[in-house]
Amino acid sequence: MGLQAQYIRRQGNPDDIPDYTDYRPLDIGSVPARISAYPELVARLGGEPCQWSVREVGDGNLNYVYIVEGPEGSLCLKQALPYVRLVGESWPLPLSRSHFEHAALVRQDKANGSVPEIYHYDGPQALIAMENLSSHITWRHALIARQRHETAAITMGDFIAETLFRTSDLALPADEKKAEMALFSQNTALCKITEDLVFTDPYYDHPLNRWTSPELDETVAGIRADPQWKAAVQELKFSFLTRAEALIHGDLHTGSVMVGEAGGDEDVRVIDPEFAFYGPMPFDPGALIANLFLNVFAQPGLGDKPEIYQDWVLEQIERCFNRANSCFFNLWRTERTGDAFSRKLFEDQGHIDAAEIAMTSFLTRAEEEMLGFAGAKMVRRILGLAGVADFDSIKSRAVRVECEKRALVMARALIVERGSLKNLNAAIERAYKILRDGQ
Amino acid sequence: MGLQAQYIRRQGNPDDIPDYTDYRPLDIGSVPARISAYPELVARLGGEPCQWSVREVGDGNLNYVYIVEGPEGSLCLKQALPYVRLVGESWPLPLSRSHFEHAALVRQDKANGSVPEIYHYDGPQALIAMENLSSHITWRHALIARQRHETAAITMGDFIAETLFRTSDLALPADEKKAEMALFSQNTALCKITEDLVFTDPYYDHPLNRWTSPELDETVAGIRADPQWKAAVQELKFSFLTRAEALIHGDLHTGSVMVGEAGGDEDVRVIDPEFAFYGPMPFDPGALIANLFLNVFAQPGLGDKPEIYQDWVLEQIERCFNRANSCFFNLWRTERTGDAFSRKLFEDQGHIDAAEIAMTSFLTRAEEEMLGFAGAKMVRRILGLAGVADFDSIKSRAVRVECEKRALVMARALIVERGSLKNLNAAIERAYKILRDGQ
Numbered sequence: 001m002g003l004q005a006q007y008i009r010r011q012g013n014p015d016d017i018p019d020y021t022d023y024r025p026l027d028i029g030s031v032p033a034r035i036s037a038y039p040e041l042v043a044r045l046g047g048e049p050c051q052w053s054v055r056e057v058g059d060g061n062l063n064y065v066y067i068v069e070g071p072e073g074s075l076c077l078k079q080a081l082p083y084v085r086l087v088g089e090s091w092p093l094p095l096s097r098s099h100f101e102h103a104a105l106v107r108q109d110k111a112n113g114s115v116p117e118i119y120h121y122d123g124p125q126a127l128i129a130m131e132n133l134s135s136h137i138t139w140r141h142a143l144i145a146r147q148r149h150e151t152a153a154i155t156m157g158d159f160i161a162e163t164l165f166r167t168s169d170l171a172l173p174a175d176e177k178k179a180e181m182a183l184f185s186q187n188t189a190l191c192k193i194t195e196d197l198v199f200t201d202p203y204y205d206h207p208l209n210r211w212t213s214p215e216l217d218e219t220v221a222g223i224r225a226d227p228q229w230k231a232a233v234q235e236l237k238f239s240f241l242t243r244a245e246a247l248i249h250g251d252l253h254t255g256s257v258m259v260g261e262a263g264g265d266e267d268v269r270v271i272d273p274e275f276a277f278y279g280p281m282p283f284d285p286g287a288l289i290a291n292l293f294l295n296v297f298a299q300p301g302l303g304d305k306p307e308i309y310q311d312w313v314l315e316q317i318e319r320c321f322n323r324a325n326s327c328f329f330n331l332w333r334t335e336r337t338g339d340a341f342s343r344k345l346f347e348d349q350g351h352i353d354a355a356e357i358a359m360t361s362f363l364t365r366a367e368e369e370m371l372g373f374a375g376a377k378m379v380r381r382i383l384g385l386a387g388v389a390d391f392d393s394i395k396s397r398a399v400r401v402e403c404e405k406r407a408l409v410m411a412r413a414l415i416v417e418r419g420s421l422k423n424l425n426a427a428i429e430r431a432y433k434i435l436r437d438g439q
Numbered sequence: 440m441g442l443q444a445q446y447i448r449r450q451g452n453p454d455d456i457p458d459y460t461d462y463r464p465l466d467i468g469s470v471p472a473r474i475s476a477y478p479e480l481v482a483r484l485g486g487e488p489c490q491w492s493v494r495e496v497g498d499g500n501l502n503y504v505y506i507v508e509g510p511e512g513s514l515c516l517k518q519a520l521p522y523v524r525l526v527g528e529s530w531p532l533p534l535s536r537s538h539f540e541h542a543a544l545v546r547q548d549k550a551n552g553s554v555p556e557i558y559h560y561d562g563p564q565a566l567i568a569m570e571n572l573s574s575h576i577t578w579r580h581a582l583i584a585r586q587r588h589e590t591a592a593i594t595m596g597d598f599i600a601e602t603l604f605r606t607s608d609l610a611l612p613a614d615e616k617k618a619e620m621a622l623f624s625q626n627t628a629l630c631k632i633t634e635d636l637v638f639t640d641p642y643y644d645h646p647l648n649r650w651t652s653p654e655l656d657e658t659v660a661g662i663r664a665d666p667q668w669k670a671a672v673q674e675l676k677f678s679f680l681t682r683a684e685a686l687i688h689g690d691l692h693t694g695s696v697m698v699g700e701a702g703g704d705e706d707v708r709v710i711d712p713e714f715a716f717y718g719p720m721p722f723d724p725g726a727l728i729a730n731l732f733l734n735v736f737a738q739p740g741l742g743d744k745p746e747i748y749q750d751w752v753l754e755q756i757e758r759c760f761n762r763a764n765s766c767f768f769n770l771w772r773t774e775r776t777g778d779a780f781s782r783k784l785f786e787d788q789g790h791i792d793a794a795e796i797a798m799t800s801f802l803t804r805a806e807e808e809m810l811g812f813a814g815a816k817m818v819r820r821i822l823g824l825a826g827v828a829d830f831d832s833i834k835s836r837a838v839r840v841e842c843e844k845r846a847l848v849m850a851r852a853l854i855v856e857r858g859s860l861k862n863l864n865a866a867i868e869r870a871y872k873i874l875r876d877g878q
Binding site: 169174175177178179181182185186188189191192195200203204224225227228230231234235237238241242243244245339340341342344345346348349351353354355357358361362 | 608613614616617618620621624625627628630631634639642643663664666667669670673674676677680681682683684778779780781783784785787788790792793794796797800801
């Protein structure tokens, strides 16, 4: 960022964190009056404020989310609170997360498009008005109900490849990318949640940890005494702390993916990027496949004949990853306009072979690290603060414990053995073995 | 960085890039009048401005540097120009590099201390007044003259370990480190010089490349047609672009190290950190050992019996690295107060073994990458814009070409074979083989 850009930023760049002095938290009763202040939203809903229905639907851990319906249209209103909704005012969390969520949505929309349409952003109110997706459900709930959304894996593969590639040094000049990185580097409070809840707290006696049954106590003690496991997770945390490779979503689990219909076709959207920052590329695909693996390991508790649906979910993991890889390949070949792996040195010299060698080696390393992140994300959902509906909805305690134990065996394999597993196919084979043998 | 920090920053944080509206470049004639405006400098020099002698001594590529001597003391005055001194006004370069140099000096002084004392910083004039080290010489010139400064390797080992460790996530909480990273991420123009001159230009037909003799043309063509070499260098560049691990010096060659005497003892200082930013830790030690290797390979052209001095320089490489490693080990054990590899998970649980496993694995990876960076830095000094006195001072063209060819064989080994070399000892053995056999 040159001096010019510095100067402009000081004059009031839209990327500046808003002044929250006039922030007022909404409740169901105050939503219509607030919306009345935004003409484009009034026009979208139609009619008078008294004709608008409002309901609160936030099932995440952080925010309130309102669905507002009027005679002519509807919308979704998401407002950040100055604390964590799940815990309350005792756990403050900056309103600026709404700023980074909006900034990330804009960039993801430009890079890929599979995000909700934004209707209005009110920075100082930490409030984003966007497309109402309340006829969709989360992919997590669809997977628990054993529904088959056949396009989700493909859409997510494209989302992962396009958002990561197009915000990275592969696509952007270094100065542009560094300015983006500096912007999102201010999202420290949300990064810290991941640093703590994913990479730290499950590995020692933190008071907010929870697991569903005392039968896991021994497993937990084993993990905390396992030097290789802890060292490997801390390597992944170091990567999360230091590797500013791309604007990552940062919380890409199956609850951040909405599946539904639009115009008769299946429709898939990615929501909730308030954890976005410049981090390691493999974190996002790792998070998604972690949550798909969790569903696979939960299936014995979710109905009869788990094998059939497990096969389907494991196939989706493979399809999503293969799609992400082939989309990334294609972008590498056609949109490599950034400062990394410059075409000047490869294609422009007729050395396409060297560019392909570089790409293969790049993706090979990313695949191995993705496995590690996936393992870390699995552990945090079984032993950390935030559980996961896939397991929590298993009624039989004995079955649930057995499922969770196997998932933890899988997590260890992904984290500690990622160097020998090396690729996703081997990891999927490993998953089949653990499902069969318990180890 | 919280909102509070944001707010303070906007109010005029000393880390803000200065306003350069009133910047005026100095020349020898105008230095005394300028100094008269700084009472602490006037007091240091003593006497009247007419009694001060001023000479220009900058032998770097970027700036003017003045030594000012008065009746009671002396100082060094370094001012940035709005362009690259080596090239002229046709290559503009932001004055803000002086801001980052000063910010880096302050941090290196706090972390380690082996830097010039700062007497005064005038931000808007891009001017740093500091300790006069003109009785010192650069380590490069000492090495060319086959002098033996026995403490340089040790001082540099400590400098590397302490500046890298204490500015990293190993020492700092994540939010503090991210704010530091964001500050230095604005030093894009200087980063770009490294991105271009080290990692890009030597590998294609860039008009600013130069090498000393047409006998190297064939070697150059071979490098540019070598897919593995190019791919490996681009991996290193990606690391340089993305891995915000520590505040690196960014230009730590033997010309940035001053050796001399102070109080009867050998004195070693590190200067010129205007390239500083948050980058990969192995870049600094890689740069230093690269320049020591260059000297080793230049020795046959610098006098009789090169073997004796080559042995000494190779020993300094080993001593410097071993000292950096043992200093880093010690800091890992005693000062790991940051968010990475938190003691909460290791020492506090009595799991010192796990912390040692993590450290060993951390340093093993760093060592391998250091070799790669060293190779890249060797190439740029032989085939890129900026040559190096070690080779340039060899009078016999035939000898020089032979030296440079062997240095390039070494560079390729470091870059392409770093995965099989793995450690510095193997690299030094490789150097001996190349010195002996030419390959």
